[in-house]
Amino acid sequence: xxxxxxxxxxxxEERVANLARHMRxxxxxxxxxxxxxxxxxxxxxxxxxxxxxxxxxGYRLDGIHHYDDxxxxxxxxxxxFVGGGNTFRLVHxxxxxxxxxxxxxxxxxxxxxxxISAGTNVACPTLMTTNDMPIVAPPSFETxxxxxxxxxxxxxxxQVHVQEGERLVPHFxxxxxxxxxxxxEMNDRPVLGLWEGGILHVSDDDVTLHCAPARVFRRGHxxxxxxxxxxxxxxxxxxxx
Amino acid sequence: xxxxxxxxxxxxEERVANLARHMRxxxxxxxxxxxxxxxxxxxxxxxxxxxxxxxxxGYRLDGIHHYDDxxxxxxxxxxxFVGGGNTFRLVHxxxxxxxxxxxxxxxxxxxxxxxISAGTNVACPTLMTTNDMPIVAPPSFETxxxxxxxxxxxxxxxQVHVQEGERLVPHFxxxxxxxxxxxxEMNDRPVLGLWEGGILHVSDDDVTLHCAPARVFRRGHxxxxxxxxxxxxxxxxxxxx
Numbered sequence: 001x002x003x004x005x006x007x008x009x010x011x012x013e014e015r016v017a018n019l020a021r022h023m024r025x026x027x028x029x030x031x032x033x034x035x036x037x038x039x040x041x042x043x044x045x046x047x048x049x050x051x052x053x054x055x056x057x058g059y060r061l062d063g064i065h066h067y068d069d070x071x072x073x074x075x076x077x078x079x080x081f082v083g084g085g086n087t088f089r090l091v092h093x094x095x096x097x098x099x100x101x102x103x104x105x106x107x108x109x110x111x112x113x114x115x116i117s118a119g120t121n122v123a124c125p126t127l128m129t130t131n132d133m134p135i136v137a138p139p140s141f142e143t144x145x146x147x148x149x150x151x152x153x154x155x156x157x158x159q160v161h162v163q164e165g166e167r168l169v170p171h172f173x174x175x176x177x178x179x180x181x182x183x184x185e186m187n188d189r190p191v192l193g194l195w196e197g198g199i200l201h202v203s204d205d206d207v208t209l210h211c212a213p214a215r216v217f218r219r220g221h222x223x224x225x226x227x228x229x230x231x232x233x234x235x236x237x238x239x240x241x
Numbered sequence: 242x243x244x245x246x247x248x249x250x251x252x253x254e255e256r257v258a259n260l261a262r263h264m265r266x267x268x269x270x271x272x273x274x275x276x277x278x279x280x281x282x283x284x285x286x287x288x289x290x291x292x293x294x295x296x297x298x299g300y301r302l303d304g305i306h307h308y309d310d311x312x313x314x315x316x317x318x319x320x321x322f323v324g325g326g327n328t329f330r331l332v333h334x335x336x337x338x339x340x341x342x343x344x345x346x347x348x349x350x351x352x353x354x355x356x357i358s359a360g361t362n363v364a365c366p367t368l369m370t371t372n373d374m375p376i377v378a379p380p381s382f383e384t385x386x387x388x389x390x391x392x393x394x395x396x397x398x399x400q401v402h403v404q405e406g407e408r409l410v411p412h413f414x415x416x417x418x419x420x421x422x423x424x425x426e427m428n429d430r431p432v433l434g435l436w437e438g439g440i441l442h443v444s445d446d447d448v449t450l451h452c453a454p455a456r457v458f459r460r461g462h463x464x465x466x467x468x469x470x471x472x473x474x475x476x477x478x479x480x481x482x
Contacts, residue, residue: 041427134369154414172249196413
């Protein structure tokens with residue numbers, strides 16, 4: 001297995017350059033990436049935006065929405081790239097087009113996978129650590145299950161501040177750590193809170209953090225802050241059951 | 242029908258006093274409020290916290306978790322108060338204990354209802370405009386359907402800022418308006434973005450905004466900002482189908 005999982009927030013020159021460098025090492029000389037844009041509503045506009053922002057790293061993005069048989073497109077793809085947007089919409093469409101099992105099989109067989117934001121959420125066992133609004137009900141919260149832990153993309157610490165006129169004022173909604181603590185009130189799996197710009201590389205042998213810090217949350221343990229570059233495998237093992 | 246729907250963020254003296262004043266006008270001289278604490282994990286601690294923060298407005302909060310037959314507790318309640326926390330956990334438990342239909346019937350028959358945050362989300366037709374993390378899968382996204390529109394509690398405009406050391410830095414996740422726009426890519430109902438501290442009063446005759454501004458989102462229309470006190474009924478009518 002060979003996965004690259006990005007947090008999101010690839011909006012600065014440095015972050016885009018980091019991502020492109022990792023993508024080239026990850027995908028090598030494949031001639032195209034099968035791009036899955038289902039998390040956004042306008043698929044063609046999405047492909048155009050990725051190229052304009054340089055997030056294709058020079059590769060041809062081959063939109064799955066142009067194929068009559070999306071499952072076959074996955075089966076024949078040399079590389080898979082699942083983009084961000086709304087995770088519920090993405091999962092809804094992965095089920096609608098019957099893609100969960102075929103993507104899982106292909107990636108487990110070694111086809112390189114890149115996920116960003118929602119595309120990182122769906123690489124986990126469930127969508128339960130997404131930040132997105134549940135705008136559509138997928139048939140299940142279970143996702144690709146490519147890694148044995150959960151990731152929370154766009155992670156940050158502490159209280160949010162929002163604009164009120166010209167001022168930034170504190171907002172009293174649950175913090176991200178509150179939300180992940182609530183996840184662990186009902187679930188066992190470790191959660192990796194991945195700051196924006198962060199990239200996780202997952203191979204059969206290791207899980208390596210690059211480009212941004214992260215916080216590891218394990219049920220019944222204090223959260224643990226980690227800095228890149230770091231191997232996280234020991235912290236993200238599934239809990240003994 | 243007689244509903245009081247609070248946004249959340251009742252964390253300042255002024256906001257707590259506003260809420261208490263509205264609660265007393267709303268509930269009058271009932272001897273207790275049946276309190277539904279399922280959105281948080283620790284039900285007794287939740288009741289204690291509400292009293293400590295003064296959010297009971299002097300009423301006795303009668304926790305539904307002390308009843309062997311929660312549906313019967315609803316059927317006999319003089320007033321219903323659904324607290325905040327995680328909306329998915331709340332909806333999961335409302336279905337688990339078979340409470341959706343009995344609450345709906347009682348409130349439609351005139352029993353006064355108060356919801357805060359998650360308790361406001363579930364008064365809507367669906368949970369689709371919650372901000373919460375999907376930590377558990379409820380059997381359905383359909384909720385109490387007491388009002389014909391959706392509410393987004395803890396609403397704010399613009400980009401979030403988060404703490405990085407001592408600095409506040411912009412965060413690139415979707416804004417709240419992005420999320421509600423995505424809701425309208427897949428759904429028709431109007432959405433009311435209710436700022437923290439805001440309270441909506443819904444009767445058979447009117448929908449009235451109190452204590453904080455709100456933004457009305459209607460599919461295919463520009464968002465509309467409204468200030469309290471305002472009647473919102475004309476903006477929140479279901480779309481003609």
